Amino acid sequence: MGDLGQIILGGITTGSLYALFLLGVLIVFQVSKSMNFAYGQVGMIAAFSAWFFYSEQGLPVPVALVIGVLLAVIVNSAIDFAAIRRIPAGRPGLDLVVTLGIFLLITAVMQQLIDANAHTFISLGADTRTEVAGVVVSMSDGIVIGLTVVTVLAAYLLLNRTSLGTSLRASAEDAGIAQAAGVNVRALRTATWAVAGLIAAVVAILVASRLSVDAFYMTPFLIKAFIAGMIGGLDRFWLPLVVAVALGVYESLAVYLLGASAGTPAVFLLIIVVLALVPKRFVNERNEVRA
Amino acid sequence: MTGTTMTRPRRDGKSPAVGKGRGVPRLLTRVAVFAVIAAVPPLFFDDYWVFMAAQVLAFAVATLGLDILYGRTGQMSLAHASFMGVGAYTTYVMSSYGYGPAMQLAAVIGVALIAALVVSVPTLRLSGMRLALVTLAFGELLAWAIRNTTDLTGGTQGASVAPLLIGRLDSSEPLHAYLIALVPAAIATAFAVHLGRTQLGRRMLAVRDSELAAESVGVAVARTKITAFLLSAVYAGVAGWLYAGITGFIAPPDFDLFASVYLFVAVVIGGAGTVLGAWLGASYVVLMPEVFTLAGQPNLYPIVGGALLAIVALVVPDGIVGLGRNVWRRIRGVRGDEEESR
Amino acid sequence: MSTATGAPHVRTEGLTVRYGAFLALRDVTVSLPAGGISGLIGPNGAGKTTLLNAISGFTPIAEGSVHIGHRNITALGTRRRALAGVVRGFQTVRLMERESVLTNVLVGTERLPQPNALAQFLALPSQWRARNRDMAAATEVLDLLGLARQAHRRVDELPFASRRLVEVARVLVSSPSVILLDEPAAGLDQEGRQELAAVLTRVHENHPSTMVVVEHDVDLVKSLCSYVIALDSGAFLRDGTPAEVFGDRQVQLAYFGRAASADA
Numbered sequence: 001m002g003d004l005g006q007i008i009l010g011g012i013t014t015g016s017l018y019a020l021f022l023l024g025v026l027i028v029f030q031v032s033k034s035m036n037f038a039y040g041q042v043g044m045i046a047a048f049s050a051w052f053f054y055s056e057q058g059l060p061v062p063v064a065l066v067i068g069v070l071l072a073v074i075v076n077s078a079i080d081f082a083a084i085r086r087i088p089a090g091r092p093g094l095d096l097v098v099t100l101g102i103f104l105l106i107t108a109v110m111q112q113l114i115d116a117n118a119h120t121f122i123s124l125g126a127d128t129r130t131e132v133a134g135v136v137v138s139m140s141d142g143i144v145i146g147l148t149v150v151t152v153l154a155a156y157l158l159l160n161r162t163s164l165g166t167s168l169r170a171s172a173e174d175a176g177i178a179q180a181a182g183v184n185v186r187a188l189r190t191a192t193w194a195v196a197g198l199i200a201a202v203v204a205i206l207v208a209s210r211l212s213v214d215a216f217y218m219t220p221f222l223i224k225a226f227i228a229g230m231i232g233g234l235d236r237f238w239l240p241l242v243v244a245v246a247l248g249v250y251e252s253l254a255v256y257l258l259g260a261s262a263g264t265p266a267v268f269l270l271i272i273v274v275l276a277l278v279p280k281r282f283v284n285e286r287n288e289v290r291a
Numbered sequence: 292m293t294g295t296t297m298t299r300p301r302r303d304g305k306s307p308a309v310g311k312g313r314g315v316p317r318l319l320t321r322v323a324v325f326a327v328i329a330a331v332p333p334l335f336f337d338d339y340w341v342f343m344a345a346q347v348l349a350f351a352v353a354t355l356g357l358d359i360l361y362g363r364t365g366q367m368s369l370a371h372a373s374f375m376g377v378g379a380y381t382t383y384v385m386s387s388y389g390y391g392p393a394m395q396l397a398a399v400i401g402v403a404l405i406a407a408l409v410v411s412v413p414t415l416r417l418s419g420m421r422l423a424l425v426t427l428a429f430g431e432l433l434a435w436a437i438r439n440t441t442d443l444t445g446g447t448q449g450a451s452v453a454p455l456l457i458g459r460l461d462s463s464e465p466l467h468a469y470l471i472a473l474v475p476a477a478i479a480t481a482f483a484v485h486l487g488r489t490q491l492g493r494r495m496l497a498v499r500d501s502e503l504a505a506e507s508v509g510v511a512v513a514r515t516k517i518t519a520f521l522l523s524a525v526y527a528g529v530a531g532w533l534y535a536g537i538t539g540f541i542a543p544p545d546f547d548l549f550a551s552v553y554l555f556v557a558v559v560i561g562g563a564g565t566v567l568g569a570w571l572g573a574s575y576v577v578l579m580p581e582v583f584t585l586a587g588q589p590n591l592y593p594i595v596g597g598a599l600l601a602i603v604a605l606v607v608p609d610g611i612v613g614l615g616r617n618v619w620r621r622i623r624g625v626r627g628d629e630e631e632s633r
Numbered sequence: 634m635s636t637a638t639g640a641p642h643v644r645t646e647g648l649t650v651r652y653g654a655f656l657a658l659r660d661v662t663v664s665l666p667a668g669g670i671s672g673l674i675g676p677n678g679a680g681k682t683t684l685l686n687a688i689s690g691f692t693p694i695a696e697g698s699v700h701i702g703h704r705n706i707t708a709l710g711t712r713r714r715a716l717a718g719v720v721r722g723f724q725t726v727r728l729m730e731r732e733s734v735l736t737n738v739l740v741g742t743e744r745l746p747q748p749n750a751l752a753q754f755l756a757l758p759s760q761w762r763a764r765n766r767d768m769a770a771a772t773e774v775l776d777l778l779g780l781a782r783q784a785h786r787r788v789d790e791l792p793f794a795s796r797r798l799v800e801v802a803r804v805l806v807s808s809p810s811v812i813l814l815d816e817p818a819a820g821l822d823q824e825g826r827q828e829l830a831a832v833l834t835r836v837h838e839n840h841p842s843t844m845v846v847v848e849h850d851v852d853l854v855k856s857l858c859s860y861v862i863a864l865d866s867g868a869f870l871r872d873g874t875p876a877e878v879f880g881d882r883q884v885q886l887a888y889f890g891r892a893a894s895a896d897a
Contacts, residue, residue: 101600108593276413509715
């Protein structure tokens with residue numbers, strides 16, 4: 001039990017981080033029908049600048065963390081405000097191109113402002129361990145899984161059980177009609193991007209506390225979350241999140257069974273096989289309005 | 292059903308519609324312009340800049356390929372540099388087993404095609420942004436493969452590639468490298484220009500602009516996307532072959548995600564969907580880092596690149612070529628001969 | 634398959650189309666005369682566009698079948714139907730906006746036998762033969778529609794009426810045997826409508842085909858169509874000559890909300 005349990009716990013923790021991160025991608029996609037390629041880098045800003053402020057500038061850790069999170073929220077809102085809203089209609093796919101530029105810009109700027117090296121981050125409970133049924137559980141694992149469950153449930157309840165959620169879903173369905181019905185679509189949209197920025201910041205700080213922080217560490221993470229979203233479908237809610245957790249478990253099982261370097265090819269193989277085998281109707285996005 | 296009902300006699304003299312006849316002089320003009328520009332680097336610049344010019348030629352093959360995929364077919368690949376890497380590492384492995392340029396090139400094309408088939412066939416029957424994500428994963432896979440095969444590929448430390456020897460030319464000489472690269476670059480350009488005149492090229496444009504309209508006239512949308520992806524992968528592979536031969540040294544960072552993004556920046560800035568834009572983009576991607584290095588600010592290159600990509604995509608989606616075209620149209624408009632349908 | 638001389642007869646049998654719980658077409662059996670121009674009329678939401686979509690394969694069919702001549706094409710996808718000779722235009726013009734008129738029209742030659750992708754790319758002789766044939770077809774259609782002078786203009790530079798014609802030209806360039814047009818006169822002024830009717834009549838004389846036109850404008854339908862089918866709320870209402878259909882009380886009720894006496 002011990003080894004395998006440990007592996008599965010590690011997978012669930014990583015998968016929870018993918019899922020939490022993906023939640024931010026999903027709400028943005030559903031409200032503004034766009035993908036933000038720079039999303040991982042938004043989180044990186046939070047963690048990297050927090051590290052810079054407490055380690056290099058000597059600010060207290062909580063203050064540094066708050067500054068980092070605020071920066072991420074501001075940057076993510078600014079991406080929507082300055083770029084995504086200005087994409088002309090009739091140019092599908094331009095959101096990815098534009099945010100690809102922002103991705104590059106953020107990476108280069110952070111590298112320039114801080115540095116290009118990897119640094120250890122405060123551990124946030126990664127060192128506090130207890131043993132449960134032969135499996136070593138760190139406080140960080142608990143925080144990650146707990147936070148993911150609570151956030152996802154809160155998001156679900158917010159979207160489906162409150163009037164705010166109804167407004168959100170209405171503006172996701174048809175912004176024009178929602179506007180006419182008295183929903184403040186712009187404010188909702190801005191709020192969604194800000195919340196997504198917050199989620200990215202939290203995930204990035206948690207990831208940094210478990211690994212280390214530099215200007216690039218969120219990119220593999222972003223790729224994994226996007227892949228889960230792609231397999232599960234960006235216009236759904238539960239399925240992509242479950243896929244994200246499953247992807248984390250699959251990855252750690254692959255590493256456990258096939259060796260430390262097997263993660264990347266295993267994930268690649270998985271997407272190719274899933275995309276090749278799953279029926280087209282299941283994985284396709286909503287069709288464009290026909291004729 | 293063929294065009295057999297189309298036998299109504301032509302009202303001759305009343306159809307200025309399709310300028311035939313213009314073809315040959317225009318072709319000669321283009322060849323002449325290409326030759327004159329191609330003669331500039333070796334005649335007026337020293338070895339270092341000839342070496343850079345040779346790299347522009349290699350990268351032009353790559354950007355032309357990305358332009359076929361993104362500019363014409365509207366599909367986004369974030370692994371174009373990785374496909375260059377496939378070409379470069381295939382070259383390295385083949386040359387380390389003692390095979391010459393012809394066998395290297397054949398292997399490069401074969402391996403690029405196989406890799407492209409694996410990536411594109413499951414992905415491109417689906418719609419949307421999936422290709423971008425799967426190509427991202429492919430880039431990771433290539434980096435992983437190189438990291439884990441140090442004996443074969445040199446791993447993260449990179450590898451020195453034997454120069455290309457073709458006839459009396461030796462690609463370790465900048466001038467020779469330039470001359471060697473000139474031929475594939477010219478051929479790649481000619482094919483890319485020609486593609487615009489084929490139904491295959493028009494299918495790609497139709498798929499980019501409206502899949503519904505494309506289907507309505509009988510275009511096989513998925514097959515067209517896959518064809519475009521295969522073509523772009525072969526272009527990238529050949530570019531990697533040239534790059535390995537010209538620079539003599541390859542390493543994983545040359546072909547990582549950022550390298551792919553830079554190629555993207557190149558195509559978008561130059562002007563997606565145009566051959567000239569791809570060339571401008573290739574010059575940008577090779578010469579711009581040099582300019583920043585000369586200016587003592589090498590770190591500014593990625594910052595400027597990122598900002599340019601976002602701004603150009605938003606403000607001038609047709610890039611430099613589109614900008615030039617607009618200016619030209621305005622000048623023509625002032626002259627007031629809009630009726631002229633050239 | 635059709636032949637060049639005889640356009641086929643288009644028939645639907647018991648056609649039912651559902652969008653979720655909504656019945657867009659209910660058990661529609663219609664028969665469109667071979668080689669004629671048929672008008673498809675009905676109030677908004679009658680199912681005109683859905684019927685066009687069902688015939689051209691753009692909408693999945695819940696029940697029933699579609700036949701072109703003696704061939705049952707129900708199982709064919711959009712593309713195969715286009716290759717079988719059923720080509721359509723769209724209600725909202727779908728063109729490659731940044732490309733030239735000529736390029737837009739040439740895309741329509743996809744139905745003609747084209748050399749394989751490699752032969753095209755490598756410019757083998759078969760590619761040159763196909764190109765000459767396609768150019769000739771495009772030139773002829775552009776002449777016929779009066780677009781010859783605009784051949785090298787970008788589509789987004791053209792006025793709306795010309796862009797409509799470009800789409801019609803893209804449909805016509807491969808001489809399809811069944812032509813489906815969805816409100817080709819939408820957005821045109823009176824003059825433009827008359828011109829369009831004249832052009833379509835001319836096209837029909839030059840290229841025998843079975844043409845189906847969805848249209849709201851009664852006068853246009855009367856001047857263009859030899860046969861009219863009226864739909865209402867997804868169901869078949871009436872068919873016959875324009876005079877018969879527009880004279881029908883039920884059609885008038887559905888279409889105008891009242892029985893118009895003078896108009897019919």
